[in-house]
Amino acid sequence: MTTSDGTVQGHTQIFGSAPRNRAFTVVLLGDGFTAAQQTDFNNACAAFVTALRATPPYDELSPAINVWRVNVASTDSGADDPAAAGGTGATARTYFDASFGGNGIRRLLICNNSTVLTTAAAQVPEFSVAIVVVNSTVYGGSGGSVGTYSLAGGATEIALHEIGHTAYGLADEYAYYAGGNETGHDHHPAGEPAEPNVTLNTQRASLKWGWAVAASTALPTMSNPDCSTVDGRASTVPAGTVGCFEGAHYYHCGAFRPEYDCKMRALGIPFCRVCRQVIWNRIGPLATLPARPRTPISVVARYPEHLDVFAVAADGRTMSDWWDAGSGWAGWFQVSGGLASPGGAGSPVTSVARYAGHLDLFVVGTDSRVYSTWWDQSSGWAAWFRVGTLVARPGSTVNVVSRYSDHLDLFTTGSDGRTMSTWWDARTGWAADWFHVSGGVAANGATVTAVARHPFHLDVFTVGTDNRVYSAWWDERSGWSAWFALPGIVCRPDSTVTAVARHRDHLDLFTTASDGRIMSTWWDARSGWAPWFQVSGGAASAGSPVTAVVRYTNHMDLFVVGTDNRIYSTWWHDTTGWAAWFNVSGGVAKPGSQVAALSRVTEHLDVFAVGSDGLVHSAWWDASGGWSGWFQLGIT
Structure with missing residues (x-):
């Protein structure tokens, strides 16, 4: 029962198109399939792929996954089934020496791991995980350096469970080892388990998965009243509740799992939220987002060591990725099942962080209604909900301003071009509905931009139907002003007016003229509006807006996609004025796309763009090291 009991016939990629050097690569190797049974092995592999693609979170991560099969012909069919472990006593001469009865437990299906790993590396050198498919209908599987599963009923469920062990280091969450009421498994021994989905700790502040536990969820969430046996009661909380449920890691008491049920506890059950996140953390950074x-891409920094990025996938899904200084990039995920309107350039996801533990998102949906969702560190993501009755222009942008932490002001364009607004306040909730701002009408494709110079004042800008720039303002003491023109420029109809407030008595505006020139003006409380001027001779790709970042009150950085589709930047400092435009690290973007940028700290910039390949890319600048190169953001 060695490699003399079979031959390796070759390897075939059966799923995926991810780059081989940047993929999560699953290799399925057959054992106990004779030369005449290779079609059975091929069919088993196809069934595995079907199950994998249908199982969250793999359903969203599949663009980052490649699956290969390695056909191996064994001398005999089946696997060893030792009588000492309750088996039939059958033996089989197979290449990887598969055998039931590991540690005296019949369901524990083991093989020669060294031979498996050597074979996988020889056939598919970039493999991430090796799984042996054993040609037996006896129930069994195992996880470790190599995963195994048999062709018993529910075979693909066994496979997905065992990959949880082998690829991600997930623990078994069931509360027994051999059968259920065996001795020696009443109380988990001391010592925190290393696996990410089981714990002995129920303290909220230090819980491994505390990020996923709602403040209202009791800890422990369920305790076993009889440690002499497995707790067989139904859940006392709604499905999907993350907390601490006693009975895990092969013990009746003392060890806790994140949810009542999970695929790491019982087959046929979805992975729990914590296990899904562990899988995301492993595969997500390998993926790319078309x-x-x-x-436009939206990015916010809830605090200096964290970024949240929002984009719209090519198929309209509202997607997010995040970066933290302690863990790096997480990988893209769809936000609460949201879909964005495809009209025009496509409705972006706009985001705002009212405080460090909270995000609010807005988008125009496929029905041209405005939708919102929110994330809070105590409860996670909410479902999308409709904001008022407004029918917006398809693909329009919802601009959002938080004048203070308990208030939001929203602006967009109605289906007839009217400039519309609504607001939310923590004391009163949402306003009755959207209202028309001072009779304004925006050009087709133009956005409504707003900025709060201080908590009791708003300045609003848009391109009107005559392609000129207009502004209105609101002040708590006087309400809304009439719209007025900022003369001296004729814009592209779909131009965005970018406005930033370097301090409460000053505004800087940027937009593109009808001939593509990048133009600016400014307002100061002491001197009023300045004439428009071209910024350092710059010109923008048709449809590309100007992004402005204020790193401190006397410095600005600008970004745009130029007429040659390269990504350009310039900067202004009060002591030196405007610099010349320069190409940022050789970056090339899609024509007409936007460059998103922000400053987490004053001497650092993070920049994002859709590259010429249609994928989201990022680069950064730091005063200590200058510009980085561009890199693909890990995405689905």
Whole structure:
């Protein structure tokens, strides 16, 4: 029962198109399939792929996954089934020496791991995980350096469970080892388990998965009243509740799992939220996001060591990725099942962080209604909900301003071009509905931009139907002003007016003229509006807006996609004025796309764009090291 009991016939990629050097690669190797049974092995592999693609979170991560099969012909069919472990006593001469009865437990299906790993590396050198498919209908599987599963009923469920062990280091969450009421498994021994989905700790502040536990969820969430046996009661909380449920890691008491049920506890059950996140953390950074090329990317820094990025996938899904200084990039995920309107350049996801533990998102949906969702560190993501009755222009942008932490002001364009607004306040909730701002009407494709110079004042800008720039303002003491023109410029109809407030008595505006020139003006409380001027001779790709970042009150950085589709930047400092435009690290973007940028700290910039390949890319600048190169953001 060695490699002399079979031959390796070759390898075949059966799923995926991810780059081989940047993929999560599953290799399925057959054992106990004779030369005449290779079609059975091929069919088993196809069934595995079908199950994998249908199982969250793999359903969203599949663009980052490649699956290969390695056909191995064994001398005999089946696997060893020792009588000492309750088996039939059958033996089989197979290449990987598969055998039931590991540690005296019949269901524990083991093989020669060294031979498996050597074979996988020889056939598919970039493999991430090796799984042996054993040609037996006896129930069994195992996980470790190599995963195994048999062709018993529910075979693919066994496979997905065992990959949880082998690829991600997930623990078994069931509360027994051999059978259920065996001795020696009443109380888990001391010592915190290393696996991410089981714990002995129920303290909220230090819980491994505390990030996923709602403040209202009791800890422990369920305790076993009889440690002499497995707790067989039904859940006392709604399905999907993350907390601490006693009975895990092969013990009746003392060890806790994140949810009442999970695929790591019982087959046929979805992975729990914590296990899904562990899988995301492993595969997500390998994936890439085909994005809508002209839909703006939104990025916020809830605190200096963290970024949340929002984009719209090519198929309209509202997607997010996040970066933290302690863990790096997480990988893209769809936000609460949301879909964005495809009209025009496509409706972007706009985001705002009212405080460090909270995010609010807005988008125009496929029905042209405005939708919102929110994330809070105590409860996670909410479902999307409709904001008022407004029918917006398809693909329009919802601009959002938080004048203070308990208030939001929203602006967009109605289906007839009217400039519309609504607001939310923590004391009163949402306003009755959207209202028309001072009779304003925006050009087709123009956005409504707003900025709060201080908590009791708003300045609003848009391009009107005559392609000129207009502004209105609101002040708590006087309400809304009439719209007025900022003369001296004729814009592209779909131009965005970018506005930033370097301090409460000053505004800087940027937009593109009808001939593509990048133009600016400014307002100061002491001197009023300045004439428009071209910024350092710059010109923008048709449809590309100007992004402005204020790193401190006397410095600004600008970004745009130029007429040659390269990504350009310039900067202004009060002591030196405007610099010349320069190409940022050789970056090339999709025509008409936007460059998103922010400053987490004053001497650092993070920049994002949809590259010429249609994928989301990022680069950064730091005063200590200058510009980085561009890199693909890990995405689905």
